[in-house]
Amino acid sequence: xxxxxxxxxxxxxxxxxxxxxxxxxxxxxxxxxxxxxxxxxxxxxxxxxxxxxxxxxxxxxxxxxxxxxx
Numbered sequence: 001x002x003x004x005x006x007x008x009x010x011x012x013x014x015x016x017x018x019x020x021x022x023x024x025x026x027x028x029x030x031x032x033x034x035x036x037x038x039x040x041x042x043x044x045x046x047x048x049x050x051x052x053x054x055x056x057x058x059x060x061x062x063x064x065x066x067x068x069x070x
C-alpha cells in the first residue's frame with residue numbers, strides 16, 4: 001500500500017492512498033494523484049505528510065518498509 005504518514009519516520013496514523021502489486025523485479029507504477037487530492041482538498045492549514053510504502057491492506061497496514069526522505 002502507498003500511504004501518507006503524519007510523522008517523518010512513518011509512525012503514527014497512516015492514510016491509505018492506493019494498493020499495488022509489484023512485478024517479479026519489484027517495480028510498480030502507482031497512480032495516487034486522485035486520492036491525494038481528495039485527502040488534502042479543502043484544508044486551510046495543511047499539515048506536512050510523508051509518503052510511505054507499507055505491506056498489508058487498507059484495513060490493516062503493516063510497518064513502513066520505505067519512507068519519503070524529503
